[in-house]
Amino acid sequence: MEYKGEGAKGVAVEIRNITKSFGDFRALDDVSISIEKDEFFSLLGPSGCGKTTLLRIIAGFETPESGDITFDGNSILHLPPEKRECNMVFQNYALFPHLSARENIAFPLKLRKMNKDEIRRKVDHYIHLVELDGHEDKRPAQLSGGQRQRVAIARALVCEPSVLLLDEPLSALDAKLRQNLLVELDEIHDKVGITFIYVTHDQSEALSISDHIAVFNEGKVLQTGSPYEIYESPSTRFVASFIGDTNIFPCIVENSVYDNNLEEWLITVQIDELGSTVTVTDYDDIEIGRRLYFTIRPEKIRIVGGERKLGENSFSGFVDEPVYSGYQSKFFVKLDNCTFIKVLKGHTTYLDDGPEIEWKDRVSVSWRAVDGYLVKEEWSEKR
């Protein structure tokens, strides 16, 4: 489950077996993560899952009960926050209200007793980098949310830390601005070329910007991997349902055969809710009789009007509720045995799709065995 950094640049931040409790509440439970140099790494999870606590431990504001954190191989846990080679962008920005944007950004440089020309040069550079030109003499109260965010990023970057910590930096902004700033954040990451550790509860943000993601729930890391791995092959029920939208059904493994063409195991599972068996591929042989969860993403399901057999894993039913959202539609299909299944359909018409699907239409849905996957319940040790 633990992700092993294998890039050419090596590991920048190593988090080993970190445990932290607040009273009876276990915020972090034996968390281990390796973060590569210069990558954009996201800690993703619902609120209260421990991701912010981990970030605050890295920054030095909290002390873990056990475990260790190293930067470039050196433990940093004994260092106070001011001595650590990382800077943080706070959720509420934490700009100093009595200082202008420029003075906020210059603050850490002045502490380091840098000479005035050098400070001016550096501050100008970072003001330009975050596109704040023209606003540098305003106080935080005179800046918009997005501008404050930029000041906070510039202030954290100006000391050229080896790691930048970002604690849900976009959560206070509106959706449109969030999208724009996300792109800019990615550009800034490319320009400064340091490790970014980004905490978010927004899975689409994490998927679109990260090199790697660690998915948290209830103080544990459930899965670490690239956005593609996390989305396409989630390891547990929680990851599958938290990242993106999906259909999940409990199932029992009935049969398992190796398919030489696919070079994968073809597994047949019985799903009571569908009243039928379904075939699904997996990299490993799975023992017969195991209880797992079968999951299939809505966009991987094909939907056509009328009663048509579309090959493997095919079911028919009625459209119970179509939800139109511009570029696509989401259908809640009530299958013949009364189970609901979510299906996404892009608004691109293919020749053999038949007529437009509407409310109460009779439809057939199907999916390929390679698109479904089996996941385990959260805490079972073995898959």
Next chain:
Amino acid sequence: MKRDKKRINVRAYLYSLPMGIWVTLFFAIPIAIILIYSFLEKGLYGGVEWRASLAAYKAILNPNFLIVIWRTVYISVIATAICLLLSFPASYAMARSRHQTLFLFLIIIPFWTNSLIRVYAWINLLSTEGLINNVLIKLGIISEPIPMIYNLFSVILVLVYMYLPFAILPLFTAIDRFDFSLLDAARDLGCGRLRAIILVMFPAIRSGFFNALIFTLIPIFGAYTVPLLVGGMGSTMVGNIIVDQVQKTRNWPLASAFSVILTLISMIGVMAMLGSGKKKEEMNEKLL
């Protein structure tokens, strides 16, 4: 637009009228009377003769009076400084505590008892046969009672006791409003713990600090009952002289002149401190 603005102005005047009347009746007019009286001749049996004179101000230049003015200044400065020094950690702890309401309640409780009674309670504690001396003698720690009352020590102690809540409350309000994540940010950017407080917290709670200063310094400067009840010959303050001049010596112009001096000194003091506070902030920004 223009008409709107005008209407708002008229309304603003109307709303501030009660306050204006109040201030004029009970503050501006009495001060004016005192100011005028201080430049008149004293009447034979109290009151004033309506003849202009500088006699009262000349009388103040008497070294005995100057000593009292000087003493009033330094007692006030010391007592205020102690109040502020004690109130900062206390307010900080209160703002960070989960039991804020309890602490606020504890601070407000003493106000339920008349202040004179509380001063008398201090007399019982501090006097030569008082509780503290008795206990210490019984315990064998001292053989002779410590002179703790009717001196500068007792005056400053009781003044600090009386006015400490007035320093804690405004400072607590300011610290409670302070965004503590700013301290985290300052430390993250390279400040030590203490430096973060000085560079980031102090500027943010400045107004609370000056409120605390004004709420303690001005009443202490005009203190009358405390030096009268727990003070001795060497700790008379201007407030006591004014009362003596009105009631015993019946020199109203002199009493008025002292009042004018008292008001002037406290006004100048507060103005100077507010001014230096502003300068200090500018300096901080430059130094930083």
